[in-house]
Amino acid sequence: MSSPRKLKLNVLRYDPRKEGDEPRMVTYELDEAPSMTIFIALNEIRRKQDSSLKFDFVCRAGICGSCGMVINGRPDLACRTLTSQFEDGEITLLPLPAFELIGDLSVDTGKFMRAMSERVESWIHDEEAERRELTVLEEPMDPDTADRIYELDRCIECGCCISACGTARMRPAFLGAAGFMRVARFEADPRDKRTAEGWYDLLGDDDGIFGCMSLMGCEDHCPKDLPHQNRIAYMRRKLVQSR
Amino acid sequence: MKVVYSDVLVVGGGLSGLRAAIAATKRGHDAVVLSLVPAKRSHSAAAQGGMQASLAAAFKSRGDNEDVHFADTVKGSDWGCDQDVARMFANTAPKAIRELSTWGVPWSRVRSGDREVVVNAERVTITEPADAHGLITARDFGGTKKWRTCFTADGTGHTMLYAMDNKAIELQIPVHERKEALALIHDGGTCHGAIVRDLVSGELVAYVSKATVIATGGYGRIYAVSTNAIICEGMGAAIALETGVAPLGNMEAVQFHPTAIVPAGILTTEGCRGDGGLLRDVEGHRFMPDYEPEKKELASRDVVSRRMTEHMRKGMGVPSPYGDHLWLDITLLGKAHIDKNLREVKEICQHFLGIDPVNDYIPVRPTQHYSMGGVRTRPTGESPGLRGLFSVGEAACWDMHGFNRLGGNSVAETVVAGMIVGEYVADYCDGAVVDLQTSLIQGFLDRERGRIDGLMARDRGENAWELRDAMERIMMEKVGIFRSQEPLDQAVEELTALHRRSRNLVCRNRVRSANPELEACLRVPRMLKLALCVAKGAQARTESRGAHAREDYPERNDRDWLKRTLARWPTDDDDQPTLEYETLDIMKMELPPGSRGYGKDQTIHHPDTARRVAEIDALSAQQLDRFELQQRLNPIELPERLRGKNERVGIGYE
Ligand SMILES: Cc1cc2nc3c(=O)[nH]c(=O)nc-3n(C[C@H](O)[C@H](O)[C@H](O)COP(=O)(O)OP(=O)(O)OC[C@H]3O[C@@H](n4cnc5c(N)ncnc54)[C@H](O)[C@@H]3O)c2cc1C
Ligand code: SF4
Ligand code: SF4
Ligand code: FES
Numbered sequence: 001m002s003s004p005r006k007l008k009l010n011v012l013r014y015d016p017r018k019e020g021d022e023p024r025m026v027t028y029e030l031d032e033a034p035s036m037t038i039f040i041a042l043n044e045i046r047r048k049q050d051s052s053l054k055f056d057f058v059c060r061a062g063i064c065g066s067c068g069m070v071i072n073g074r075p076d077l078a079c080r081t082l083t084s085q086f087e088d089g090e091i092t093l094l095p096l097p098a099f100e101l102i103g104d105l106s107v108d109t110g111k112f113m114r115a116m117s118e119r120v121e122s123w124i125h126d127e128e129a130e131r132r133e134l135t136v137l138e139e140p141m142d143p144d145t146a147d148r149i150y151e152l153d154r155c156i157e158c159g160c161c162i163s164a165c166g167t168a169r170m171r172p173a174f175l176g177a178a179g180f181m182r183v184a185r186f187e188a189d190p191r192d193k194r195t196a197e198g199w200y201d202l203l204g205d206d207d208g209i210f211g212c213m214s215l216m217g218c219e220d221h222c223p224k225d226l227p228h229q230n231r232i233a234y235m236r237r238k239l240v241q242s243r
Numbered sequence: 244m245k246v247v248y249s250d251v252l253v254v255g256g257g258l259s260g261l262r263a264a265i266a267a268t269k270r271g272h273d274a275v276v277l278s279l280v281p282a283k284r285s286h287s288a289a290a291q292g293g294m295q296a297s298l299a300a301a302f303k304s305r306g307d308n309e310d311v312h313f314a315d316t317v318k319g320s321d322w323g324c325d326q327d328v329a330r331m332f333a334n335t336a337p338k339a340i341r342e343l344s345t346w347g348v349p350w351s352r353v354r355s356g357d358r359e360v361v362v363n364a365e366r367v368t369i370t371e372p373a374d375a376h377g378l379i380t381a382r383d384f385g386g387t388k389k390w391r392t393c394f395t396a397d398g399t400g401h402t403m404l405y406a407m408d409n410k411a412i413e414l415q416i417p418v419h420e421r422k423e424a425l426a427l428i429h430d431g432g433t434c435h436g437a438i439v440r441d442l443v444s445g446e447l448v449a450y451v452s453k454a455t456v457i458a459t460g461g462y463g464r465i466y467a468v469s470t471n472a473i474i475c476e477g478m479g480a481a482i483a484l485e486t487g488v489a490p491l492g493n494m495e496a497v498q499f500h501p502t503a504i505v506p507a508g509i510l511t512t513e514g515c516r517g518d519g520g521l522l523r524d525v526e527g528h529r530f531m532p533d534y535e536p537e538k539k540e541l542a543s544r545d546v547v548s549r550r551m552t553e554h555m556r557k558g559m560g561v562p563s564p565y566g567d568h569l570w571l572d573i574t575l576l577g578k579a580h581i582d583k584n585l586r587e588v589k590e591i592c593q594h595f596l597g598i599d600p601v602n603d604y605i606p607v608r609p610t611q612h613y614s615m616g617g618v619r620t621r622p623t624g625e626s627p628g629l630r631g632l633f634s635v636g637e638a639a640c641w642d643m644h645g646f647n648r649l650g651g652n653s654v655a656e657t658v659v660a661g662m663i664v665g666e667y668v669a670d671y672c673d674g675a676v677v678d679l680q681t682s683l684i685q686g687f688l689d690r691e692r693g694r695i696d697g698l699m700a701r702d703r704g705e706n707a708w709e710l711r712d713a714m715e716r717i718m719m720e721k722v723g724i725f726r727s728q729e730p731l732d733q734a735v736e737e738l739t740a741l742h743r744r745s746r747n748l749v750c751r752n753r754v755r756s757a758n759p760e761l762e763a764c765l766r767v768p769r770m771l772k773l774a775l776c777v778a779k780g781a782q783a784r785t786e787s788r789g790a791h792a793r794e795d796y797p798e799r800n801d802r803d804w805l806k807r808t809l810a811r812w813p814t815d816d817d818d819q820p821t822l823e824y825e826t827l828d829i830m831k832m833e834l835p836p837g838s839r840g841y842g843k844d845q846t847i848h849h850p851d852t853a854r855r856v857a858e859i860d861a862l863s864a865q866q867l868d869r870f871e872l873q874q875r876l877n878p879i880e881l882p883e884r885l886r887g888k889n890e891r892v893g894i895g896y897e
Contacts, residue, residue, distance in 0.1 A: 015756075017443075017444070017754075018754065018756075034564060037595070047708045051751055051760035052758065052760065053759070056280070058284045058285075058286070058472045058473060058474055059288070059472045059473075060473055060507075060509070062590060064280075064285075064472065065284060066280060080594040082594075082595075082597075102443055103757050108421075109281065110280070110420045110421070114412065114418070117408075117409065117412050121413070122409050123347065123409040123412065124345070124347045124409075129345040129346075130345075132341075132345055133887075134341050135887040135888060135896075137341075137378065137892060138340075138341045138345075141349075141350075141377050143353065143354040143376075143377065146349045146350060146351055146352045146395075147351070149349035150349045150395050150396055150398065150402065153349060153395075153401075154398060156288075157281070186347075191347065
C-alpha cells in the first residue's frame with residue numbers, strides 16, 4: 001500500500017475559562033486513514049497530540065445535530081464530512097458563530113434551541129388533547145399530511161442555518177431559520193389549534209419573519225435540506241394576508 | 244457546598260427519562276432532568292425503524308393484540324424476560340403510542356386501497372382497508388407475528404424524542420445540560436440523589452431528591468465497534484453498581500444488530516429488511532433461506548447475526564480492508580420507497596460510503612447494538628437494593644427483553660416504562676420525607692473531589708484512552724457474538740488486570756473546567772467494571788440463551804439456567820463483581836418455555852415446564868375470554884391511569 005496522505009487541520013483554540021487564554025489557530029498534522037471523517041481525525045488528535053482539545057459529537061452519524069462547525073468556511077456537520085473530499089488535505093475548523101463558546105470547537109447550541117422552543121411554544125396547542133382517553137382509537141390523519149409534517153420535523157437543531165445567517169449574527173434577538181422551520185412544522189399540523197393571529201404574534205415583527213432578508217444562507221447550509229425558502233415565503237404571505 | 248433540591252432527580256434526558264419526569268411532574272412533584280448533552284441529542288434520536296404497539300389497523304396488522312405482542316416478546320427473550328413486566332408493557336404500548344400521537348409525533352398513516360409491498364423478494368399487492376384510512380400504520384420487523392412496528396419514515400426516534408422534549412418544555416421541566424452524575428448519594432438503604440459534575444465549569448454539585456431515576460441508556464461503548472452514540476458508556480448503571488448494594492441484571496445479555504455499515508458501525512435499520520430488503524453473500528446469493536427457511540431475513544436479531552457470522556466463517560463473506568462483510572440489498576424496494584421511507588439510510592450511505600442504496604448493495608456486518616442488561620429493578624422500576632432508586636429505559640433491567648430484545652420494542656419500552664415507572668416514582672414521593680444529614684452529602688462530595696484531585700496530582704501513571712482501547716478490543720474479540728470458555732477466561736483475567744491498572748490513571752491536562760481527558764479518566768474505571776460484569780456473567784453462564792451464544796454449550800438449559808444474573812460490586816477494593824442468581828418461576832409463567840422455532844430445538848427442559856403447560860391447558864379448556872384468561876395466568880398490576888382495554892378498528896374493545 002502507498003503511504004497515507006498527510007492531513008493538515010487548522011483548528012481554532014480558545015478556552016474562555018482559562019485566564020489569559022487568547023483565541024489562536026493551531027495546526028495539527030496526521031496521517032489520513034481510509035473513510036476518515038473529521039470526527040475520526042479530531043479524536044485521533046485529541047488522543048495522540050493534545051488531550052485538551054474540545055469538540056462535540058454524539059451520534060457520529062449525521063442524526064443528532066451536535067457537531068456543527070465551520071469547515072473551510074462552511075457551517076456543516078463534521079461527523080459526516082469525509083476528509084477525502086478536501087483535495088489539498090488542508091482543513092480549517094472554527095466553532096459555529098452566533099452561539100456561546102464553550103471552548104475550541106464546542107458551542108452551546110442547547111441553550112439557544114431551548115430558548116427558541118420556548119419562544120415559539122414548540123408544542124401542540126390543543127386544550128382537548130390532555131383529556132383524550134388513551135384507550136380509544138387515535139384521531140385519524142390524512143397520510144399526506146403526516147408525511148408533510150415529518151418533512152418539516154426533520155430539523156436536528158444543529159445551528160448551521162443560524163451561523164450562516166447574516167441577520168442572526170447581527171441581531172441576537174432574531175428568531176432565525178430553525179425557529180421559522182419549527183413554526184412551519186406546527187403550522188402544518190392540524191392537531192395544533194393555533195390560528196393565523198397566534199402565529200402573527202410570534203413572528204410578525206423584525207425579530208421574526210419580517211427581519212429576514214431572504215438571502216437564503218439557511219437553505220444553502222441546512223444539512224437536512226429543509227425547504228427554508230419555500231416555507232419562509234409561505235409564512236410571510238400568510239402573515240401579511242392575516243393583517 | 245452547592246446543593247440543588249427536587250422531588251425527583253432524573254439522570255438522563257432521552258425518551259425514558261423525559262417520560263418519567265413528565266409523569267412525576269403531572270402528579271405535582273417537581274423534577275429535574277440531567278443530561279450529558281442537550282436532551283434532543285440523546286441517543287433516542289437515532290432510533291430509525293419504529294416502535295412496536297399492537298394497534299392492528301393496517302391490513303398486515305389485523306388480528307394483532309396485546310396477547311400476540313406479549314408472546315412475541317417472551318419468545319424473543321428466549322424465555323429470559325420477566326413475564327409480569329412483558330405483560331405490563333404489551334398492554335400499555337397502544338396507550339403510549341396514542342398519547343404520543345396527541346403530543347405531536349407525525350406517525351405514518353394507513354392509506355386505504357391497493358399498494359405494492361415487497362414480501363419474500365416478491366412484489367405483492369395488498370389492499371389497505373377503508374376503515375383504517377388515516378390511522379397509524381405499521382411495518383414488518385424481525386421476530387413478530389404481525390406487522391406491528393409503527394414509524395415515521397425512518398426517523399422514528401427523532402420525532403418521538405422531539406415530541407417528548409417539547410412536552411417537557413411545555414411543562415417547564417428543567418433540563419440541566421452538560422452535567423454528568425458521578426455518584427449516587429445513599430446510606431446503604433436509601434438513595435438521596437447524586438453528585439454531579441458540570442462539564443463546562445467543572446463544578447461539583449449535590450443534587451438531593453426524594454427519588455432518583457437512572458435513565459442513562461446503554462453501555463454499548465465498552466465494545467470497539469457499536470451502533471450506539473459515543474455517549475452510551477453506561478455511566479448510570481456504573482454508578483448504581485458502585486453503591487455496592489444496587490445490583491445489575493443480566494449484564495452478559497448484549498445484542499448484536501445484523502446490519503451496521505462497514506467500517507463505521509453506523510446502523511441501517513431493521514426496517515430495511517422489514518420492508519423487503521435481503522442479505523446476500525460474496526456470490527450475490529441470498530443465504531438466509533438456507534438457514535432459516537421460514538423467517539429468513541426476518542428471524543430474530545440474535546439469530547440473523549449468528550447466521551451471518553456462520554456464513555462468513557464458511558468463507559462466503561465479502562473481503563475488504565476492514566475484514567469480511569456481507570451485503571444488504573434494498574435495491575428491489577425501488578427509489579420511491581427508499582426516498583420516502585428509508586431516507587436516513589440513504590443519507591448515511593451517501594455520506595459515509597459514497598454509494599446510493601437505490602442502485603448499490605450496502606456493506607454490512609453484525610455489530611454491538613443493544614444492552615439488555617442494566618440496573619435491576621422490580622416491576623415498579625425500583626431497585627431491589629436501594630429504596631428511592633429507580634431506573635427506566637435501556638439503562639434498566641426491568642426485564643422485558645430477557646436475552647434478546649425485538650426490534651421496535653426498545654423505544655416502546657422507553658415510553659411505556661416512563662409512563663408506568665413515573666407513576667410509581669410519584670407514589671413513592673407522595674410518601675417520602677427527606678431526612679438527610681448534610682455530612683452524608685459532604686462525604687460523597689469529598690470522595691468525588693478526592694478522586695479528581697488524585698488524577699491531577701499524579702506525575703506519572705496510566706493513560707485512560709489506552710486502557711479503554713484495550714478493553715474495547717477484549718470485548719470485541721472475546722465477549723462477542725459467539726462465546727466459549729477459554730476466550731472468556733482470558734477476557735475476565737485481562738479485564739481484571741486493566742481494572743487494577745485503572746486505579747493509577749493520570750490526567751495530564753490539569754484544568755478543572757471543561758476537560759475531555761478528565762472525563763475519560765473518570766469514566767474508564769467505571770466502564771471496566773461494567774465490562775467485567777458482562778464478561779464474568781458470560782463466563783459463568785454455561786448455556787446459550789438469546790444473544791448469549793456459547794459454542795461449547797449450544798443448548799438452552801432451562802433446567803439449570805432459567806435464572807437472571809445479578810452482579811454487585813460490594814466494595815471499591817474488589818477486583819471483580821460478585822454474581823448471584825434470581826430464579827424465574829415457571830409455575831408463574833403465562834407462557835411456559837417452548838421452542839422459538841429457529842434451527843434445531845436443543846432445549847434442556849425444566850421439569851416444571853410440563854406441569855405448567857398442563858395447568859394452562861386445563862384453564863384454557865374452560866373457554867374464558869382472553870382478558871380473563873390472562874388475569875388468571877398472569878395477574879399484573881398497573882397504575883390506575885393505565886388500566887383499561889385498548890380499542891381497535893373494526894373490533895372495538897375485543
Ligand atoms: C442506531 C440505533 C437505532 C435504533 N433504532 C431503534 C428502533 O428503530 N426501534 C427501537 O425500538 N429501538 C431502537 N434503538 C434502541 C433505542 O433507540 C434505545 O434503546 C433507546 O432510545 C434508549 O433510550 P433511553 O431513554 O433509555 O436512553 P438514551 O436515549 O440513550 O438517553 C440517555 C440519556 O442519559 C444521559 N446520560 C447518560 N449518562 C449520564 C450521566 N452520567 N449523567 C447525566 N446524564 C447522563 C444522556 O445525556 C442522555 O440524555 C436503536 C438504537 C440505535 C443505537
Ligand atoms: S433567508 Fe437569510 S436572513 Fe432569512 S433566515 Fe435564512 S439566512 Fe437568515
Ligand atoms: S433548520 Fe437545518 S440547519 Fe437549521 S438547525 Fe435545523 S437542521 Fe440545522
Ligand atoms: S455527531 Fe450527531 S450529527 Fe454529527
